Amino acid sequence: MKSAQGILTVRGGMTSHAAVVARGMGTCCVSGCGDIAMDEANKKFTLAGKEYHEGDCISLDGSTGNIYDGIIPTVPATIAGEFGRIMGWADKFRTMKVRTNADTPADAKKKHVSWEQKVSVFAVQSICSSKATESMHSVR
Numbered sequence: 001m002k003s004a005q006g007i008l009t010v011r012g013g014m015t016s017h018a019a020v021v022a023r024g025m026g027t028c029c030v031s032g033c034g035d036i037a038m039d040e041a042n043k044k045f046t047l048a049g050k051e052y053h054e055g056d057c058i059s060l061d062g063s064t065g066n067i068y069d070g071i072i073p074t075v076p077a078t079i080a081g082e083f084g085r086i087m088g089w090a091d092k093f094r095t096m097k098v099r100t101n102a103d104t105p106a107d108a109k110k111k112h113v114s115w116e117q118k119v120s121v122f123a124v125q126s127i128c129s130s131k132a133t134e135s136m137h138s139v140r
Contacts, residue, residue: 001025006060008067010036028062 001007007022012031022029037046043054050069052058059072079087 001027006058006062007031008033008036008058008060010034010038022062028060030060030062030065030067033065033067 001018001021002025004027007018007027007029009016009018009029009031010033012018014031016031019029019031022031033047035047039045045052047067057071059068059070060066061068078084
């Protein structure tokens with residue numbers, strides 16, 4: 001998984017081991033694509049009538065779960081549009097530096113360079129109980 005540019009699995013889901021580990025590594029993952037017919041012995045799989053062999057290129061969209069034939073050019077994510085404007089407003093009033101989670105030294109270096117004092121973002125995980133009025137928030 002460390003050397004992969006993306007992870008694609010036949011079984012699993014959003015909370016499968018592959019998906020959780022991939023997210024922690026910052027690697028795109030589409031898990032649980034049951035439409036794939038695997039042929040492990042011959043190192044190939046079939047999807048939507050097309051046969052893919054070891055070394056063939058595909059592109060994954062981890063947000064939608066879509067799988068595309070070939071390489072789709074990508075660009076680095078940017079903070080723009082309405083979100084960029086709101087973050088600009090927040091920067092005018094913030095009084096503390098941002099601290100982020102990093103699972104590897106490479107992540108720490110990347111986040112330090114690109115996010116330090118520029119974005120006021122916190123990863124907030126919300127766990128809601130069965131009662132709509134009760135919720136628990138934890139800041140990572």
